[in-house]
Structures are given as structure tokens and as C-alpha cells.
Amino acid sequence: MKIENTVLxxxxxxxxxxxxxxxxxxxxxxxxxxxxxxxxTRGRELEAELGGTCxxxxxxxxxxxxxxxxxxxxVDRFGAINAAVTAAAIPGPSKLLNRTGPLDMxxxxxxxxxxxxxxxxxxxxxxxxxxxxxxTEEGERGVLIGVSSGxxxxxxxxxVAYSASKAAITGxxxxxxxxxxxxxxxxxxxxxxxxETPIYDAIxxxxxxxxxxxxxxxxxxxxxxxxxxxxxxxxxxxxHNARTYxxxxxxxxxxxx
Ligand SMILES: NC(=O)c1ccc[n+]([C@@H]2O[C@H](COP(=O)([O-])OP(=O)(O)OC[C@H]3O[C@@H](n4cnc5c(N)ncnc54)[C@H](O)[C@@H]3O)[C@@H](O)[C@H]2O)c1
Numbered sequence: 001m002k003i004e005n006t007v008l009x010x011x012x013x014x015x016x017x018x019x020x021x022x023x024x025x026x027x028x029x030x031x032x033x034x035x036x037x038x039x040x041t042r043g044r045e046l047e048a049e050l051g052g053t054c055x056x057x058x059x060x061x062x063x064x065x066x067x068x069x070x071x072x073x074x075v076d077r078f079g080a081i082n083a084a085v086t087a088a089a090i091p092g093p094s095k096l097l098n099r100t101g102p103l104d105m106x107x108x109x110x111x112x113x114x115x116x117x118x119x120x121x122x123x124x125x126x127x128x129x130x131x132x133x134x135x136t137e138e139g140e141r142g143v144l145i146g147v148s149s150g151x152x153x154x155x156x157x158x159x160v161a162y163s164a165s166k167a168a169i170t171g172x173x174x175x176x177x178x179x180x181x182x183x184x185x186x187x188x189x190x191x192x193x194x195x196e197t198p199i200y201d202a203i204x205x206x207x208x209x210x211x212x213x214x215x216x217x218x219x220x221x222x223x224x225x226x227x228x229x230x231x232x233x234x235x236x237x238x239x240h241n242a243r244t245y246x247x248x249x250x251x252x253x254x255x256x257x
């Protein structure tokens with residue numbers, strides 16, 4: 001899909017990997033970038049900075065009606081939705097057995113609601129618009145891009161909820177790709193390793209160094225613009241479909257850092 005014809009919706013678009021993707025697509029001449037996020041202050045700042053190609057709608061991705069309304073606002077402004085990246089997520093540190101007792105199920109369910117239901121909410125609303133798009137010469141109408149994590153494969157101690165939620169995104173990729181193939185909508189997932197975003201702001205330097213040391217090469221955190229470049233490739237190149245791509249400089253996560 002050509003970037004200049006693309007209207008991209010990004011959940012979690014006000015920070016980190018989502019923000020970098022928004023900046024990249026605006027730079028590359030996308031037709032529109034629709035940002036959904038709970039962080040209205042940051043979202044509005046970004047919208048003002050990026051100009052008329054960017055629309056921010058304060059949205060809780062766990063709320064299906066709010067997501068539908070936000071995507072309709074994007075269609076009203078830009079005329080279509082061609083691509084979606086679901087970068088909004090929460091970590092929810094959780095062990096099965098804590099010093100204070102067993103896993104708090106409210107925490108577990110919140111992580112699943114935001115990370116899994118939130119992804120499906122954005123996908124369902126986006127796909128409903130995509131199937132109405134005029135097809136490209138090859139019959140393509142859209143692409144849905146889930147954001148998983150290395151934790152889906154080598155979840156660390158304390159990541160019960162987060163790992164389960166990220167594995168769920170990997171799990172729904174194939175059935176959705178199969179379901180939407182006849183409509184010309186691709187479905188792929190990217191599973192990043194460690195990327196330099198605000199989620200690591202509170203992590204001590206010693207832990208960050210240990211994290212970088214388990215990468216093959218380069219032994220450093222990824223830059224958000226490197227993630228955005230990969231999203232561009234996933235949007236542009238129609239041969240990407242039905243897969244989860246680990247994108248992590250070859251990291252194999254140990255049980256803990
Ligand atoms: N940064 C990394 O190293 C890394 C590694 C693996 C996976 N990931 C995944 O990449 C994605 C982006 O991560 P990031 O590092 O940019 O995180 P981030 O915290 O910088 O950005 C996430 C954004 O999601 C928003 N958000 C949270 N809950 C929301 C909700 N209910 N509705 C709407 N917006 C909501 C937050 O306000 C925030 O702006 C996440 O899915 C994360 O799990 C990141």
C-alpha cells in the first residue's frame with residue numbers, strides 16, 4: 001500500500017512507539033494519521049505539532065463505542081481508514097503468588113481488557129471501514145497491525161498478565177488474516193524487544209544495562225523511529241500477512257533481570 005494514500009489509525013499514538021509511528025507517517029506524506037489515546041494533554045500537543053494531517057481523539061480503547069466513534073471521526077476527516085496499529089497497552093506487573101497473597105484478578109482482567117479487548121476493539125472498528133475501501137489494483141483494502149512483545153514468547157517472572165495478553169494478540173493474527181483475506185485486508189503482528197520509550201523511564205540504569213546485554217547486535221535499546229520504519233515496511237509490502245514478526249535484535253529474554 002502506498003504511504004501517500006494511507007490513513008493510519010494508531011492506538012497509544014500519544015507516546016513511545018505509537019508517537020514515533022505517527023511522526024514517521026506524517027513525514028512520509030500519509031493522507032491522515034488518527035491518534036487514539038487516554039493521554040489527552042500529550043495527544044493534543046502532538047496533534048497541534050503535526051498539523052492538519054493528524055487528528056487526536058481522546059479514547060479508551062477498552063470502550064467499543066468510544067473506539068467506533070473515534071474511527072468515524074477519522075473517516076469524516078480523512079475519508080477512509082486504510083491501516084491500523086494497536087500500540088496502546090499497559091504492563092500490569094503480576095505474579096501468581098505474591099507476598100501479600102495470590103494474583104489479584106482485577107489486575108489480570110484489566111490488563112486483558114486493555115491489551116486484548118482493546119486491540120480487538122480497534123481491529124473490528126477499523127476492519128468495518130476497510131472492507132468498504134476501493135481496492136488497489138491488486139485487491140488490497142487495508143492492513144491491521146497488532147503490537148505484541150517478546151514477552152509473548154519468553155515472558156519473565158511477574159509478567160503473567162502482560163505475557164498472556166501479548167500472546168493473545170499473536171494468537172488472533174492468523175484467524176483474522178484468514179477471515180479477512182477474501183476482503184483484501186492483511187493482518188500482521190510485530191513483537192518488539194526493548195525500545196527506548198517512556199515505559200523504561202523508571203527502570204534503574206543497572207537493569208537497563210542487563211537488558212541491553214542479552215541482545216545479540218546491536219547491544220542497545222531500539223529507537224522508536226526504527227520501529228516506525230518497520231511499520232512502514234509492513235504497510236507498504238503486501239507480502240506481509242498472517243505472521244508475527246519478532247523485532248528485537250535477536251533478544252532471548254531470561255526469567256528475570
Ligand atoms: N517499548 C518497548 O520496549 C516495548 C517492548 C515490547 C512491546 N511493547 C509494546 O509496544 C506498545 C507501545 O509501547 P510503548 O513503549 O510505546 O508504551 P507507552 O507507554 O510509551 O505508550 C503507550 C500508550 O498507550 C496509552 N494507553 C494505555 N492504555 C490505554 C487505553 N486504555 N486507551 C487508550 N490509550 C491507552 C498510554 O496513554 C500511552 O500513551 C505496547 O503495546 C507495548 O506493550 C513495547
